[in-house]
Amino acid sequence: MTGFNDDSAQYLISTVSKRSGVKSDLVRAWERRYQAVTPKRTAGGHRVYTDQDIARLKLLNLATSNGHSISQIAQFSLDDLKNLLNNEPVAITQPLNGITPSASDRIHLAEDYMEKCYAAVLAFDAKKLESHFENAIVELGSEAFIEHLLTPLLTRIGERWKTGELRPVHEHMTSSVIRSLTYILRNNNPCAANAPRMIVSTPIGQLHELGALLAAIMAELSGWQVTYLGANLPAEEIAAGVKFTHACALTLSLSFATDDHVVAKELRRLKKLIGNNVALIVGGRSASHYQAVLNEVGVLNIQSYGHFRQILNQLSARNMEQES
Amino acid sequence: MTGFNDDSAQYLISTVSKRSGVKSDLVRAWERRYQAVTPKRTAGGHRVYTDQDIARLKLLNLATSNGHSISQIAQFSLDDLKNLLNNEPVAITQPLNGITPSASDRIHLAEDYMEKCYAAVLAFDAKKLESHFENAIVELGSEAFIEHLLTPLLTRIGERWKTGELRPVHEHMTSSVIRSLTYILRNNNPCAANAPRMIVSTPIGQLHELGALLAAIMAELSGWQVTYLGANLPAEEIAAGVKFTHACALTLSLSFATDDHVVAKELRRLKKLIGNNVALIVGGRSASHYQAVLNEVGVLNIQSYGHFRQILNQLSARNMEQES
């Protein structure tokens, strides 16, 4: 039925070598000796690789430089390899091979993935979207994945939703996929037990959770212990979550600007319920629409990716002081 | 301490030596003389060790430097060695035959986990809840996890929510945790490319997604290719999702009984939009409350865990026929 599933990505061996960090000769040797990858061929016999192959080779390279013998791990699945490296006591992040992609290369790569992911969203292909995400996380690393792929992707989805190219259901599907990815991202950097805690949600009437998800992931990567509550919760419930977890920060995402006063009312109630000792952070496409209330209530308004990280670090530091 | 995937990792002797602190020569001597470890071999004869072997050698090394004679302790089990080092009297464990837990044991085990998980929900401890879930999946297997842990847990959460012991926010937190687990569950059994497709969601006004999540997971485990859309979607959006994915089934969860006519209206509209070729399945705590409409529209009403699986299999079979 769907024979056209994987013809999207095709790379020749030199590209693969650059991106994975494994020399061409070695890639061929690994294929010949252990079937580490099994690329398709062009009519003329040239090897044609997929994104998955690249992710594979990257992980294999990491694993071998970590002391594993290539013959033993060559046929492991992507997940096996990820587990293997996750359980490593020594996560060597040294310049393992001469080939280190430059910053501009990585950004270009991220843009590349962005297009592919957006195409998958447009085609409503959850499986393909997830697969692209997985590969991108391996290739870009969690940080760059968030900053250069996820953030711009969500921004674009927001735009296209306005123009009518996308429907609400596209956003729901994307949320769902990203939500299941949090598992991988979280596993990549387990947080400390004494990490500061945060609640992430959206107030009542705000049904879009992509922004909130992004905030949750970013906070986790910054070392926070995040409890994500999903979208559309009344102030009392959110406040209850804050109390239960003893969170020292609460982040809300406002994506959709409404003219009624629900959001304003909810924000005021929330502030009353959580008090002044819990930082209230608000971000999202439409946060500026509520500027007046934000100022009145006294919230930290996220301006950009970097700004959010800055806020997180400041709060984190302050929290550590209080603890000691 | 998460993943326990020990059957995947394999090391050669030098790595083992570095990790365990026992020189390669000595490792071989201990094997030759006392069978302290019994590694497998490569085709060429190289020793191949597991994580367990490394742990063993570490403990043996500690014990010998503590004055114990290697010949005496070489064949101790991992637990024996741990006891030994804790200065506890060595309780020699029984011959370790591969005892497979009986069915009743497993159900008991599941109940045990149920209590632990519910306690974590009540305490609003997402981290602990996730950890219990992870362990349960490994110990029980996906099937039993769903049937004997997740299903009763969600049922109980529904009950306690009514009595006021739990707040809505508890349910949101639980949904969030379960949602990120879908990643593990899905990876445990990757579905075929030609698997029948299904959309899972809840209609507008139905904000509780636990039931829908459960249905999605069950369908995935039954070999379906599921696109999960989250909760609270209007009929047009759900129908769009069905069209986009060419799904042959649509499952909705109705947890909350409302007296307005929104649900009834949405169901009628949905049926019109998706036509008769797409199976419409409805389940959830409050499905019976809408019996009249369900009959009128002609939906498959889920009665129980087993019943849902039966429906899934029938649809799956019918779908296969049509394909061929």
Add this chain to the structure above:
DNA sequence: ACAACTCTGTCAATGTTTTGTAAAGGTTTA
């Protein structure tokens, strides 16, 4: 007490396997 024996870690000698790299010579691609 003293010789004989066992336990244990270490080494050396010698041969094999693994694995990254490279050269030679032909083919495909742009």
Add this chain to the structure above:
DNA sequence: TAAACCTTTACAAAACATTGACAGAGTTGT
């Protein structure tokens, strides 16, 4: 036509395996 690929074959360093031996420490038997 040049650059990039392909296959085959080869090579050498590093890592392993096996066998056998040796010496210090502790034990045993007489």
